[in-house]
Amino acid sequence: MLRAAEQQLAASDDNDVSTRAVCEAVGVGQPALYRIFGDKAGLLAALVDHGFERYVERKRALETTEDPVADLRAGWDDHIAFALENPAVYRLMFSPTLTRRPEAPETIFGLLSATLERCARAGVLRLPAPLAAQRILSANVGVALAVLVRPDLYSDPQLSTSVRDAVFAACLDEPGSPDEPAGLDEPGSPGEQGRLDGQGRFREQGRSGPETAGADIGPVAIRLAAQLRAEPSSPLGDEEQQLLLKWLDLLGAGA
Amino acid sequence: MLRAAEQQLAASDDNDVSTRAVCEAVGVGQPALYRIFGDKAGLLAALVDHGFERYVERKRALETTEDPVADLRAGWDDHIAFALENPAVYRLMFSPTLTRRPEAPETIFGLLSATLERCARAGVLRLPAPLAAQRILSANVGVALAVLVRPDLYSDPQLSTSVRDAVFAACLDEPGSPDEPAGLDEPGSPGEQGRLDGQGRFREQGRSGPETAGADIGPVAIRLAAQLRAEPSSPLGDEEQQLLLKWLDLLGAGA
DNA sequence: CGATGTTCCGTATCGTTGATACCATCGAAG
DNA sequence: CTTCGATGGTATCAACGATACGGAACATCG
Numbered sequence: 368m369l370r371a372a373e374q375q376l377a378a379s380d381d382n383d384v385s386t387r388a389v390c391e392a393v394g395v396g397q398p399a400l401y402r403i404f405g406d407k408a409g410l411l412a413a414l415v416d417h418g419f420e421r422y423v424e425r426k427r428a429l430e431t432t433e434d435p436v437a438d439l440r441a442g443w444d445d446h447i448a449f450a451l452e453n454p455a456v457y458r459l460m461f462s463p464t465l466t467r468r469p470e471a472p473e474t475i476f477g478l479l480s481a482t483l484e485r486c487a488r489a490g491v492l493r494l495p496a497p498l499a500a501q502r503i504l505s506a507n508v509g510v511a512l513a514v515l516v517r518p519d520l521y522s523d524p525q526l527s528t529s530v531r532d533a534v535f536a537a538c539l540d541e542p543g544s545p546d547e548p549a550g551l552d553e554p555g556s557p558g559e560q561g562r563l564d565g566q567g568r569f570r571e572q573g574r575s576g577p578e579t580a581g582a583d584i585g586p587v588a589i590r591l592a593a594q595l596r597a598e599p600s601s602p603l604g605d606e607e608q609q610l611l612l613k614w615l616d617l618l619g620a621g622a
Numbered sequence: 623m624l625r626a627a628e629q630q631l632a633a634s635d636d637n638d639v640s641t642r643a644v645c646e647a648v649g650v651g652q653p654a655l656y657r658i659f660g661d662k663a664g665l666l667a668a669l670v671d672h673g674f675e676r677y678v679e680r681k682r683a684l685e686t687t688e689d690p691v692a693d694l695r696a697g698w699d700d701h702i703a704f705a706l707e708n709p710a711v712y713r714l715m716f717s718p719t720l721t722r723r724p725e726a727p728e729t730i731f732g733l734l735s736a737t738l739e740r741c742a743r744a745g746v747l748r749l750p751a752p753l754a755a756q757r758i759l760s761a762n763v764g765v766a767l768a769v770l771v772r773p774d775l776y777s778d779p780q781l782s783t784s785v786r787d788a789v790f791a792a793c794l795d796e797p798g799s800p801d802e803p804a805g806l807d808e809p810g811s812p813g814e815q816g817r818l819d820g821q822g823r824f825r826e827q828g829r830s831g832p833e834t835a836g837a838d839i840g841p842v843a844i845r846l847a848a849q850l851r852a853e854p855s856s857p858l859g860d861e862e863q864q865l866l867l868k869w870l871d872l873l874g875a876g877a
Numbered sequence: 878c879g880a881t882g883t884t885c886c887g888t889a890t891c892g893t894t895g896a897t898a899c900c901a902t903c904g905a906a907g
Numbered sequence: 908c909t910t911c912g913a914t915g916g917t918a919t920c921a922a923c924g925a926t927a928c929g930g931a932a933c934a935t936c937g
Contacts, residue, residue: 382719385923396887397925407924458718463771464637472775487848495848498778501768502785505776509764513756516718520727521760523753530757533792537784540845587846595839602872611869617857640894651916652896662895 368393368400369417372410377455382462386410411459412467418456419471422449426478435485436539442482443507443531450511457515461508476500483538490587491539499538506534588618623648623655624672627665632710637717641665666714667722673711674726677704681733690740691794697737698762698786705766712770716763731755738793746794754793761789843873 371392375384386407390397404410429445431438450457460469476497483496492499510530513521523529592615595601601608626647630639641662645652659665684700686693705712715724731752738751747754765785768776778784790796847870850856856863 381721386925387923398888398927399886401925402885461767462718463713463767464717464719465771466636468772472772476775487851490845490849492848493845495851498781498784501776501778501781502788505765505768505781506761506785506789507764508768509762510760512716512718512767513760513763516720517723517727520731521756523756525753526756526760529753529792530761530789533757533788534761534785536792537788584846584849587842587849591839591842591846603869607869611866614858614862614866641896642894653898653917654915656896657914 368395368403369414372414373417373456376414376459382455382458384410408466412469414456415460415465415469416471418453418460419469419474421453422460423471423474423478425449426475431482431485435482435489436491436535436541438482439486439503439535439539440531442479443503443535444527446507447511447514447527450515454515457511461512476504479504486539490584491541493538493540502538503534506530584618588615591615592619623650623658624669627669628672628711631669631714637710637713639665663721667724669711670715670720670724671726673708673715674724674729676708677715678726678729678733680704681730686737686740690737690744691746691790691796693737694741694758694790694794695786697734698758698790699782701762702766702769702782705770709770712766716767731759734759741794746796748793748795757793758789761785839873843870846870847874 368389372384372389375388375392376382386397386400389410390400393399400410404413426442426445429438429441459465479500480496483492483499486492487496510521510527514526592612595608595612595615603611623644627639627644630643630647631637641652641655644665645655648654655665659668681697681700684693684696714720734755735751738747738754741747742751765776765782769781847867850863850867850870858866
């Protein structure tokens, strides 16, 4: 029945389905639908949940490499690809007019935050993961809806990648920022979004043990401590500042 | 009649109106509506056009200063403000499920491109205006819809400005790139969504004297805080860690 | 084996909504 | 006064969401 509903949804031009048509396509009466989903909104909610399920499943299937930033980019691109491959369901999933708001987006936030946490562990995340997730997802959905609903207006083949890199650049702290030489990438080959980085940037920290994360915190703590010592004016009091410096030295020593 | 329709639209929870209710509110029969707008989609289209009209009118009312980049930022903020002030109409205007697609968005593109051309004349635009307009508008709509439809998930009061600056940074070539004014605004106070625009946005840029070194402390503190949050294992105790994070946030906020 | 209850399905139906046919009223021209 | 076009309203149709009611199949129990 969900299949039939999705087909009819994709076929219809106004992204709406009638319970009669769905039931007739499956070969049952309307009460069956109402017994199963309780409501038309229930049917649509189930459809949305099914869409989110596929979305999450797909996202989980994306292999996680040792480069969390590359995974982040792949996640963005996969989001766009999902939207373009399932336009009807995507429109429904992110439609501003939803009676029942699904809880799946929180799962999405969780997945995205997980990747972002990996970035944070690598020391390239400049702000808390939840905030970065909000920025990334809102922009991602905006671009997806734009190219989905008005491809005539949003016709730049590099729209997605450029907004992606822009938002990422604001959240991450990459050594060699890609920095957008717009138009170098062949517009005709959008499939390959291009290895802007690649060569295992943080490999030099190298030690494959669990110490890697702690080793990344150290330099940052040392740097901050040095800055604080050089800059006496601080919103903190003297005693607090002393204690903070002590802790930073502790973190810098790597425990 | 448009007023009545808009009121009913704002009142209804599913962003839909019935022709009967609208006509009854005005005091006429349904045929009047169908003679005027021809269709329910026509009524909604007129409503959307009316919304775009106000939007454009508002945008034209924004004074143009000698700083096109500031005007660009004001335009973004005004877009968000319009969305928050007219949620129902905005949802309709940018709803993915629209039968009749209005031509007003092209006017919006024109206005935005005009400001961008001014940026280009000032020598700060890094790419053709139409491409920049696509990036800016798609992200702008995405953020607006996000904070409009799911304020519970997109609760960061700095979401709009941060995405704005990120996208702008990718399109423009500013001498002093703001580069992360995103202080960690207290996550514990999500209730106040308002006024994301901008009372003297980057006032801190006024580098007057030795403060320049202090300006670098913020980002480093934010980064270290993010790393610490992502990496629970720490040589510090829980209470110490909490206090340390609080101080780091304080330093990150620059206050 | 028969009675009873539960579950499921389908037909028929209700209330609402979008959309329209048809008639009434009114003002202007002849 | 008559005629005609225009405008507004009543009644109505078709489709839709939603539900009440009855019947069939199956299981359970006496």
